[in-house]
Amino acid sequence: MVVIVIDDKFSLLEFSCCVEVFTVSNRIKRKYKIIQASPQGGSIGSGSAGSVETEALARVNPGKKDIVIVLGGDGASSVPQPAIADWLRERAGRSRLCGIGAGIDMLARSLDLDPTVPAPDVDLHPRSNRQLPIIAERRGPVWMCSGKTTALDMMLALVAEDWGVPHALHVAEALLMYVWRRPDEPALSMIFELQKRGRARFSALHDYIRTNLAEDLRVERLAELCRMTPRTFARHFLEQTGTTPASAVASIRLEAARILIDSRASTLTEIAHVTGFGSELSLRRAYLRAFGALPSNARHRDRDGRKNAASPPT
Numbered sequence: 187m188v189v190i191v192i193d194d195k196f197s198l199l200e201f202s203c204c205v206e207v208f209t210v211s212n213r214i215k216r217k218y219k220i221i222q223a224s225p226q227g228g229s230i231g232s233g234s235a236g237s238v239e240t241e242a243l244a245r246v247n248p249g250k251k252d253i254v255i256v257l258g259g260d261g262a263s264s265v266p267q268p269a270i271a272d273w274l275r276e277r278a279g280r281s282r283l284c285g286i287g288a289g290i291d292m293l294a295r296s297l298d299l300d301p302t303v304p305a306p307d308v309d310l311h312p313r314s315n316r317q318l319p320i321i322a323e324r325r326g327p328v329w330m331c332s333g334k335t336t337a338l339d340m341m342l343a344l345v346a347e348d349w350g351v352p353h354a355l356h357v358a359e360a361l362l363m364y365v366w367r368r369p370d371e372p373a374l375s376m377i378f379e380l381q382k383r384g385r386a387r388f389s390a391l392h393d394y395i396r397t398n399l400a401e402d403l404r405v406e407r408l409a410e411l412c413r414m415t416p417r418t419f420a421r422h423f424l425e426q427t428g429t430t431p432a433s434a435v436a437s438i439r440l441e442a443a444r445i446l447i448d449s450r451a452s453t454l455t456e457i458a459h460v461t462g463f464g465s466e467l468s469l470r471r472a473y474l475r476a477f478g479a480l481p482s483n484a485r486h487r488d489r490d491g492r493k494n495a496a497s498p499p500t
Contacts, residue, residue: 187218187219187253188208188218188219188220188221188252189223189248189252189253190221190222190255191223191256191257191273192224192238193292196230196257196258197232197233197258197288197334198232198233198234200257200333200334200337201232203338203341204255204257204286204337205220206361207341207345207357207361208341208345210360211357213360214353214356214357216353222238222240223240223241224240224241224243225243225267225270226242227243243270243273248281252281253281254282256285257287258287258290258292274293274296278327278328279327282327282328283329285301285328286331289333290303290330290331290333293330294330303320303323303332319332319372320372320373321336321339321368321370322340322343322369323370332373336373339368339371342358345357355451367445368445376438376441377396377438377441380429380434387422388412388426391411394411395434395435399442400459400460400461400462401462403435405420408431435462439461440472443458454466469481
């Protein structure tokens with residue numbers, strides 16, 4: 187069972203992301219019963235257009251390992267109604283409780299938790315002063331997610347916990363997702379940072395880098411694509427993005443390699459090839475410099491369930 191708890195002015199985007207993941211899972215024969223609930227039941231208006239019909243919380247009783255998702259919204263109060271807080275406290279330790287976006291505050295206030303979603307251990311965003319939160323954090327049976335489209339990633343982690351990673355990837359494929367991001371990944375990617383900083387001038391180049399990681403991406407080749415001399419290209423790229431072309435390519439390759447390593451779907455040799463590191467040794471060295479551990483240690487960590495939001499509950 188999946189219970190989505192909403193109140194006035196909830197985020198329609200976050201609601202849709204949650205519902206779609208479980209609805210698609212149902213279509214491919216991994217069934218969830220989906221229930222929308224609110225303190226009084228009836229029609230609840232979102233913070234944008236549209237409303238949702240709900241059942242009264244008092245009539246909904248999820249069991250052990252069922253999923254409870256608390257949604258908020260930009261205009262919603264972060265202080266939960268007493269009926270919501272009491273209902274959540276009764277389910278603490280029994281169901282998997284998830285706070286998304288502003289719903290984190292509602293869940294945290296109900297359970298007396300710290301509502302902070304931490305920044306990632308490694309900064310893949312050079313020269314950025316922002317501390318980006320991770321996609322999601324798990325504290326025992328309680329999950330916290332930054333919100334918006336990151337809700338898709340966290341819902342897939344829950345599906346993977348119930349039915350396995352292959353099924354979660356099947357759901358992601360049906361949703362036409364470009365990539366399923368791991369819960370402990372940064373909420374925004376290096377490629378997004380470059381797209382934003384480089385603006386229109388280097389947008390086509392960033393697309394080329396992202397889709398051709400295994401190709402020759404040295405400064406000379408990138409300058410040729412931009413119809414500039416290597417020196418002129420390197421100077422303009424640094425001015426626009428705040429980083430050198432070589433550093434940008436290395437960060438994007440490392441970001442892609444980390445996702446593939448965590449998914450455990452390919453060998454390190456295959457990952458080194460498709461991400462442009464050339465050899466497994468080069469990949470291991472780059473990974474160790476960036477993350478302070480070898481790729482094999484990360485995979486061993488996942489098997490043991492440490493720091494892995496998709497590991498089974500204990």
